[in-house]
Amino acid sequence: xxxxxxxxxxxxxxxxxxxxxxxxxxxxxxxxxxxxxxxxxxxxxxxxxxxxxxxxxxxxxxxxxxxxxxxxxxxxxxxxxxxxxxxxxxxxxxxxxxxxxxxxxxxxxxxxxxxxxxxxxxxxxxxx
Amino acid sequence: xxxxxxxxxxxxxxxxxxxxxxxxxxxxxxxxxxxxxxxxxxxxxxxxxxxxxxxxxxxxxxxxxxxxxxxxxxxxxxxxxxxxxxxxxxxxxxxxxxxxxxxxxxxxxxxxxxxxxxxxxxxxxxxxxxxxxxxxxxxxxxxxxxxxxxxxxxx
Numbered sequence: 001x002x003x004x005x006x007x008x009x010x011x012x013x014x015x016x017x018x019x020x021x022x023x024x025x026x027x028x029x030x031x032x033x034x035x036x037x038x039x040x041x042x043x044x045x046x047x048x049x050x051x052x053x054x055x056x057x058x059x060x061x062x063x064x065x066x067x068x069x070x071x072x073x074x075x076x077x078x079x080x081x082x083x084x085x086x087x088x089x090x091x092x093x094x095x096x097x098x099x100x101x102x103x104x105x106x107x108x109x110x111x112x113x114x115x116x117x118x119x120x121x122x123x124x125x126x127x128x
Numbered sequence: 129x130x131x132x133x134x135x136x137x138x139x140x141x142x143x144x145x146x147x148x149x150x151x152x153x154x155x156x157x158x159x160x161x162x163x164x165x166x167x168x169x170x171x172x173x174x175x176x177x178x179x180x181x182x183x184x185x186x187x188x189x190x191x192x193x194x195x196x197x198x199x200x201x202x203x204x205x206x207x208x209x210x211x212x213x214x215x216x217x218x219x220x221x222x223x224x225x226x227x228x229x230x231x232x233x234x235x236x237x238x239x240x241x242x243x244x245x246x247x248x249x250x251x252x253x254x255x256x257x258x259x260x261x262x263x264x265x266x267x268x269x270x271x272x273x274x275x276x277x278x279x280x281x282x283x
Contacts, residue, residue, distance in 0.1 A: 016221070016225075017214075017215065018219050018222060021207070021208065022206050022207055064241060090229065091229025091230055092229045092232055093230045093232050094232040094236050096236070096237045097232070097237055111230070112226045112230075113147070113148050113151040113152035
């Protein structure tokens with residue numbers, strides 16, 4: 001008898017198309033378990049609507065974005081999706097910002113610019 | 129508090145440029161000497177310019193200015209296969225945002241940074257947000273010259 005495992009759903013939130021595309025490509029790395037993209041969002045407002053509808057298991061979240069920033073979005077998503085694992089992927093490199101994001105519900109923080117390996121390692125840690 | 133940038137503040141930005149290109153492309157940038165723009169400008173030199181407005185404990189702007197060819201190579205190294213104006217504008221803004229964001233390691237969260245604005249060299253008249261003179265940090269990457277212009281002062 002075989003058991004099938006449902007692929008994890010990921011939502012990628014970043015105002016840069018280039019970054020969204022890069023993360024989208026990297027999640028198919030064989031080091032990671034099967035992950036499928038449930039949504040791509042360019043700002044926090046769209047991400048919030050998408051998260052309610054798609055209920056992703058994993059989220060990569062930029063912080064500096066138009067309309068609604070990442071911190072506000074994390075705080076809102078953590079209220080209705082407490083089990084979603086959120087990885088902040090941001091250029092903001094001060095400790096206070098990272099701590100605040102964690103306090104609001106993020107589970108990890110990856111600084112931009114990141115290498116392919118750094119992103120894959122961060123996602124592995126998040127999933128473990 | 130200091131009203132204008134000190135040499136160690138400028139050094140933070142040269143470090144951010146080196147780190148960005150090495151980490152994101154695997155190829156180091158060669159930094160040239162930073163200099164004061166004594167006439168107050170020009171702020172924009174190249175085809176693509178990503179500007180970050182600074183607020184909070186500091187006032188001013190951080191502008192990354194690069195030619196299309198440099199950005200095309202960065203896009204290629206990022207795995208992109210689309211080389212439209214929109215995609216070049218996206219990456220110039222993303223680089224400006226990343227360079228400004230990394231500087232918060234030194235300046236702290238009091239360096240408030242906006243989302244990037246794209247400025248068109250040929251039609252933009254930019255009203256400076258700071259009164260001090262800006263610094264330009266020219267550098268070479270992959271044989272192309274680009275500039276980071278730091279126009280900051282304490283609020």
